[in-house]
Amino acid sequence: MSYNINSNSSFEQLEEYIKLKNPNILRETGKFIREDIEFDSFSTLKNDLLEYAKANYLYELKLLEPDESTSDIFFWYRKPVKIWCIGINDSYIGERSILNFATKNEEDAIEMIDAVQITTSTKFYKMNILQKISFLIEKNIIPDISNNIIYSSLNRIPYMGSWAEVWVEKEANNIDSLIKSPAEIIDFNKSIIRAKRYNFEEMLAVINNDQFTIEFDECLFAYNNQKWFVCAAGLGGILEHLIYLTLEKNNLIDSNFPDDATAKIYIEHLSRKPIKMKKREKTHLRSLFLIRNSVSHFNQGFTSKDQCQTLMNGIRDFFNNYYIKDFNLDDN
Numbered sequence: 232m233s234y235n236i237n238s239n240s241s242f243e244q245l246e247e248y249i250k251l252k253n254p255n256i257l258r259e260t261g262k263f264i265r266e267d268i269e270f271d272s273f274s275t276l277k278n279d280l281l282e283y284a285k286a287n288y289l290y291e292l293k294l295l296e297p298d299e300s301t302s303d304i305f306f307w308y309r310k311p312v313k314i315w316c317i318g319i320n321d322s323y324i325g326e327r328s329i330l331n332f333a334t335k336n337e338e339d340a341i342e343m344i345d346a347v348q349i350t351t352s353t354k355f356y357k358m359n360i361l362q363k364i365s366f367l368i369e370k371n372i373i374p375d376i377s378n379n380i381i382y383s384s385l386n387r388i389p390y391m392g393s394w395a396e397v398w399v400e401k402e403a404n405n406i407d408s409l410i411k412s413p414a415e416i417i418d419f420n421k422s423i424i425r426a427k428r429y430n431f432e433e434m435l436a437v438i439n440n441d442q443f444t445i446e447f448d449e450c451l452f453a454y455n456n457q458k459w460f461v462c463a464a465g466l467g468g469i470l471e472h473l474i475y476l477t478l479e480k481n482n483l484i485d486s487n488f489p490d491d492a493t494a495k496i497y498i499e500h501l502s503r504k505p506i507k508m509k510k511r512e513k514t515h516l517r518s519l520f521l522i523r524n525s526v527s528h529f530n531q532g533f534t535s536k537d538q539c540q541t542l543m544n545g546i547r548d549f550f551n552n553y554y555i556k557d558f559n560l561d562d563n
Contacts, residue, residue, distance in 0.1 A: 236286045238308055245290040249392065252283045260390055263318065264327050270318035270345035280391050281341040284314055284331075287395040295403055305402050306381055307333070314341040315373065316391070319363070320348075322356040329389035330363060333398070334379035346372050354511070358518075360385045365517035369510075377494065377517075382525040382538075434550045443472055459539055466542040467523030473546060474501070477554045481506055494520035505558035512552070519545040 263273040288307050313336035321328040349370055367373045383401045388394040435444050446469050453462035474497050478484050483500050501508040522538050
């Protein structure tokens with residue numbers, strides 16, 4: 232029987248296809264994780280894995296029975312994606328893992344990449360998902376797909392079917408967040424802002440830039456009113472503003488510096504003397520830009536509190552480690 236898994240496939244067709252493919256795909260995935268086979272052997276399932284992932288995605292979606300008005304929220308239901316299936320090492324002795332995530336694409340596709348050898352380190356094991364992707368970009372294992380990542384597809388599950396199911400569940404949770412009424416009436420309550428602001432008072436006082444302070448307070452206002460997308464988008468701009476001010480402070484901005492600088496340009500300038508940003512810190516900064524880009528450039532309208540907190544912590548760390556530091560003293 233020929234299968235053509237797509238958004239019009241019936242519930243019964245999807246169920247039959249998953250039943251057919253489940254045994255072999257689960258068995259071969261388990262073999263790779265247990266180090267019984269190499270990634271090259273696992274990669275022979277490439278075409279089946281793509282269709283299998285889509286079947287599981289659509290099957291889970293049909294179980295949820297979303298309203299037509301909210302179906303646009305489920306990205307792969309409406310638009311094609313590229314799945315990145317990357318073999319990596321794992322901190323558990325004698326086991327590997329698989330990093331699965333999706334990016335926007337012109338057509339459905341899958342990329343199978345063996346990164347087991349380069350990911351065998353305690354440094355890599357401690358990274359979160361975005362940091363791992365940033366690390367792989369930095370090592371030229373994958374191209375810079377930062378602007379195209381579908382954030383809701385990020386999870387730690389190595390098994391392709393379960394990974395796709397969790398992706399749908401995360402998108403469904405985003406709908407729940409959207410339709411819930413806010414617990415409190417939105418009001419610019421300065422006392423609330425002040426309570427959340429104490430961790431950043433020193434930073435704002437030292438920078439002493441009115442525009443920067445206004446931008447930051449607007450983000451805190453959005454944060455306190457649970458407007459995560461507005462907050463995260465603003466924090467991404469604040470991060471760039473802080474990096475620019477740091478470069479300017481260290482005489483690293485010239486007439487050729489572009490108005491629309493990318494993460495690559497910022498990091499390249501931060502690598503110059505006197506700052507000379509270290510490799511590990513570059514990886515961390517790239518992971519912050521991945522969050523920033525997933526919100527600002529390619530976001531389905533949903534952003535989490537965790538993203539906002541990660542960006543806030545990143546801004547504070549950058550201020551402590553770069554803005555207030557006198558790098559010229561280090562060179563003397």
